[in-house]
Amino acid sequence: MLICNLSRRNPCADFAANSAHPVRHFACDLAREEEIAAAADRVLATLGSEATAGRVLLVNNSGIGGFGRFPAPSAARQLEIIDVNVRAVVDLTARLLPCLRERGGAIINVASVVAYAPTPFCATYGASKAFLLNWSVALAEEMRGTPVRVLAVSPGTTRTEFFTGTGAAAPDAIARRGMSPDEVVDAAFTALAGSRANVVPGWGNLLAGVAGSLLPKALAARIARGAMERRVPGSS
Ligand SMILES: NC(=O)c1ccc[n+]([C@@H]2O[C@H](COP(=O)([O-])OP(=O)(O)OC[C@H]3O[C@@H](n4cnc5c(N)ncnc54)[C@H](OP(=O)(O)O)[C@@H]3O)[C@@H](O)[C@H]2O)c1
Numbered sequence: 001m002l003i004c005n006l007s008r009r010n011p012c013a014d015f016a017a018n019s020a021h022p023v024r025h026f027a028c029d030l031a032r033e034e035e036i037a038a039a040a041d042r043v044l045a046t047l048g049s050e051a052t053a054g055r056v057l058l059v060n061n062s063g064i065g066g067f068g069r070f071p072a073p074s075a076a077r078q079l080e081i082i083d084v085n086v087r088a089v090v091d092l093t094a095r096l097l098p099c100l101r102e103r104g105g106a107i108i109n110v111a112s113v114v115a116y117a118p119t120p121f122c123a124t125y126g127a128s129k130a131f132l133l134n135w136s137v138a139l140a141e142e143m144r145g146t147p148v149r150v151l152a153v154s155p156g157t158t159r160t161e162f163f164t165g166t167g168a169a170a171p172d173a174i175a176r177r178g179m180s181p182d183e184v185v186d187a188a189f190t191a192l193a194g195s196r197a198n199v200v201p202g203w204g205n206l207l208a209g210v211a212g213s214l215l216p217k218a219l220a221a222r223i224a225r226g227a228m229e230r231r232v233p234g235s236s
Contacts, residue, residue: 002051004043006030006092007062022050030062030088031080040095047099055147056105058096060089060132063110065125065166067232073167078124085128090135097148104147108188109136111198113156113205117212117220121228122166129154133198140197152198153188155179156205169233179205 001021005012006028016023024046028039047056063085066077093107100107112126115133119126136152143150157178163171179202187201200206212220 001054002047004046006039006043024050030092031083033087033091036088036091037095040092043096044099054103056096056100056103057108058093058100058105059108059110060092061108061110062088063112063128063162065122065162065168067122067125067163067166067168067228069121069232070123072232077167081124081128085125086131089132093139100148101146106149106151106192107136107139108151108153108192111136111152111154113154113200113209113212114224115152115154116200116209117215117224118217119228120221120225121232126224137197149192150197151188151192153184153191154198154200154205154209155184156200156202156208158184163231167233168231174231 003019003021003023005023005025007025008027008029010025010027012023012025026039026042028035030036064077064081066073066081071078089109109132111132112129114122114126115129117126133152133154136150140150140152157174159175159178159180161175163174165171168174184201187199191199200209212224215223
């Protein structure tokens, strides 16, 4: 198995040292269309030369958030959220899909439990994940009967660096309350082994997601406001 990573920084040195599989890093700012095009070409060329057979798994995991009373933390950040969380995923998937169709495989799109309800104080982030959830489930249906599976994974708070630099108050304290990344990955691969098009890891998150999708949108937004407002300094 060959692992290809696309991100700006190279996280591969430590990971590669402990990986049983070869790891390649392709530096790519997913907010920049020309970098996505170049990185996708390099991934396809690398697959063609170093892993000529076997299925392909595309994990669209990179994503950024922004908390605050809109447009805080900044208008530029709002647009960057759309570029990285939405535009880049659509672009990269379109570029790699012919290879997936030919060789078979799967696409995992990392959305969020906030996709299930309007989320005040991170409105653009929540809407970007709602796009990703609906887009993924629609694609999964389109791909039915083809050798390509599509799965949306919608985690709740997870213990990563995600909240740092988003404008959220006490980012470390928020992350500490979350699930571990390993638990999210386990839930994703268990779902991928089945036939589902979307999964919400963790019972609490699942309940929040179900409630968010069943309630009238304005009521769901009012309830979500309570949870989100606490994450934003000086919002009230
Ligand atoms: N942590 C949570 O509580 C949580 C909850 C629900 C959903 N999620 C979702 O889970 C996914 C993974 O996030 P995480 O929690 O692991 O956060 P993270 O620790 O902040 O990691 C974000 C990843 O995205 C990459 N990235 C950000 N901007 C990029 C850009 N312009 N170009 C290329 N790569 C970029 C980063 O790499 P570089 O900085 O090196 O580019 C990093 O690898 C995201 O889609 C996030 O929305 C997270």
